[in-house]
Amino acid sequence: MNHRQVLQALSGLLLGMFVSILAGTVVSTSLPLIISELKGDQSAYTWVVTATLLATTVSTPLWGKFADLFNRKLLIQLALGLFVLGSAAAGFAQNTDWLIVFRVFQGLGGGGLAALSQIIMADIISPRERGRYAGLFGGVMAVGTVGGPLLGGLITDAFGWRWNFFVALPVAIVAIIMLQATLHLPKRAKRKVTIDYAGAVLIAGGVSLFLIWMSMAGKQFEWMSLETLIMVTGAIVLLVAAVIVELKATEPIIPLSMFRNRTFTLAVIASISVGVSMFGTAVFLAQYMQLARGATPTQSGLLTIPMMAGLLIASAVFGAIISKRGRWKAIMVTGGALSVVGTALLSTLHYDTPFVLVAIYMFVLGAGLGMLMQNLVLVVQNSIEVRNLGVATSAVTFFRSLGGTVGVSVLGSILGTVVADGIKDGIADLAPEQQAVAAQALGSGTIPQVNQLPEAIRVVVESAYGTGVGQVFFYSVPLAIITLIAVAFLPNARLGTMNAVQRHGASENTEAESEFAVAEDALIDASTASVALPPVGTSHPDGRRSDDESTDGGRSR
Template sequence: MGLMLALFLSSLDQTIVATALSSIAGDLGGWSLLPWIVSAYLIASTVTTPIYGRLSDLYGRRPVLLVSVSIFVAGSALAALAPNMPALIAARVVQGLGGGGLRAISLAVVGDILPPRERAKVQGYLSATFATANIIGPLLGGLFVEYLSWTWIFWINLPLGAAAFATTYFQLRRLPKPGKRPRIDWAGAALILLSCTPLLLGITLVQRAGSWLAPEALVCFALGLAFLVLLILQERAVPQPMLPLQLFRNPVFTMAILVTGLTSMVMMALVILVPLDYQLVSGLTPKEAGLRMIAMTLGSVTGSFLAGQAVAATGRYRPFAILGAAMATAMCLVISFIGLGHSLLLDTVVTLLLGLSFGCQFSPMTVTIQNAVDPRDGGIAISCMMFFRLMGGAFGVAVLSSVLLWHLPGGVAEGVPPLVAAPAFSVVFLVAGAIAALSLAAALLLKEIPLRGRT
């Protein structure tokens, strides 16, 4: 229960805030800073994910998860009390510093208490928690803004966080604790932050500027790559690195990470761009476009649950990764050539199959990664998966948004005629299909190894 609450907290925050952005800007001003309310949390939570994973390997899951929940709740309170936009953005950074551990450590705990073959079943329930938060988040945000105040999108995290803290404190006391005093690679932790933060900032600036050649974005990419080189040198030299590079010498781990990252590129970009397609090409209202996205969300939950049950029953994960990637490729190509908005039935079927394809890949890949590594590295392995999933998502949104802007004369603006927008979105889905095809190639190269049982 504590793990599901922690996952619910981290997932709800990403959707409940979006519906309140205009109200926040209306009260606090600073419209130019509005995008950073989302970006500040995303960057802070992403760059700290691998650090939390490694710390949980060294100090134990329970204490690190409790610290993560506490920081997240403190950041939520600061956000609710923020008097102006800069203060709110700073509070969102604090929230992100806590949020980085919520999802990754929760998944790592599942790896501690269940063997890989049985673990796949639980992934379906965790995916259901994630999807539930995605569905009710915008609804809750809208209700809070309309009937109470936007501050309640942050106050709601206090009782939920208290419940997550209490259940985690009592239910996870029996988790194994590390046997020896750890040596912390603080230099590695600092270099992770210094390398990943500029890269994410660069991706954010690309989205804002609409160009990969924006000078400020290029500076961020250069800084990130320079610190990345230093990080690799540091982690090769220390006995207990914050990011063990030997994980990437494991071909199963590396291919699973590649499948996850490429799939996330497609999924996160389509979550943003499919509703935009509905509105610009088909003339649907934002509410109507949002309702049509429910099929994709339900598909991802169903796919994750069914794939988890099938992996537990068969002990095999590779067929589901291949099936999911092949289905995603096919559906992207179908949308590219046929388009969306012709009929509710067709849209529902196609987006439902897209969601199923994503679920078929994400749930089995979590089990694959946990099964491929030494249990002592389970936390950092899952954190790496979450990190590359988040980075892949951010990169995918930037890439496919840029493709859309390049093929829309004058960019995305009100009044773009459907005859102009439709070909642009056709190219977007064609590129998405190409990325999904790369994921299929990686899945075909994925080696099948037996899932560990309770022995």
């Protein structure tokens, strides 16, 4: 495919990605207001985010396996439809439970979009050339991520938060039509398909139970409790059973043999901690801007632009450099280092940190993530066997989502504890009459609308959230260091120049040639055995000499 054909094939895919990003980010800046109006608390806020991440995490390896078995074009259209329908249904939520349920449907579709977009991109673009198009994907990501919160803030301020969930519907319909018209993938050879239902159920059950425990422990029950014992034991049993099933399955959901590939294993480790940075930053910076700085949803979206600008610029610039030079290791190590520095800087946040410094800190972290996220998938696709391309790609996305889900749950629990203690200590320093007002305004435990609080109480809440978000990033620093170490030890392999379709054809030709050679050798051996001649000088049963001896004077043929 030439450049124009690639762009044409990518158009529907890029629009589909934009819809999924927009439908997620358009809600982010208004979530504090949504939870407040639906009478939810910090636990409900965390669950609204975690539900989507949980469903995305559990479904991603399933979508990846389906991509190796079924029509990838149809799968991404189904994922897109499921995602947007879940988003639209969430717009009618009357309480946080309703909202959480339909956020699960968003997550199921989002898992497919996250995995399939990367897999299809590998089908049509070689690893070496992929950096050339990284700017397009980075641009779509940046526009959706930056424009989503801005659009969400404007919609919330003008029409109400429910319209945030409906805005992506018309764009999604266009995306599905464009995917049908522009994305043309070669037909896959028909073969007998065996779906590992047992592995799918055990993996989904074990991961879900573990993540639900992470979300509820410390809030609905104590960390050291009977509920913890039951849920953790159940998750371990299910995951151990999943490993046993995957080792024996004909078509495992996650082939464990991939972990023998050093690049894949290290990329998985790095992806877990990158997920914490990526998802945690989006969730907790929105809370910081609105609850620690008193920003409106629209202002919150504007204030997070430096983060997305860093991600976009780094992704586009360094993606082009990788395509031009074919070298990626130094860029990824630098990205890991910037992630450590950016996370450490954000750990110093307080409610009165100058916005210029906050912007610089966000830009540094965004640049680091921009140099890492796409390239982690790239190096795995470059090194893995083409027959496992779908499951390998989805596995990296799976562990990134897993890290994000666990990270948001644990860090959300830390934030809730720090905020509660900060508010309690701050109220204790107020005058008695102000304490009574504070107890009435904050006693329910729901997330307050800061701008409606009296001045003295507002300062207490802003200070508590400012300190709490800083603590969240402080506990994220070790994970960023793990990312840097894992990236530093990645094998510095050259990027291939064939896309996945070409690699698949080449591997089929190689296998065919190998089978032909084996068959040819066997045929020669069989022929040799069948025409074995008697030794020179021997007689046939009828007394005649052998043909060799009689026709060429006894010389051996």
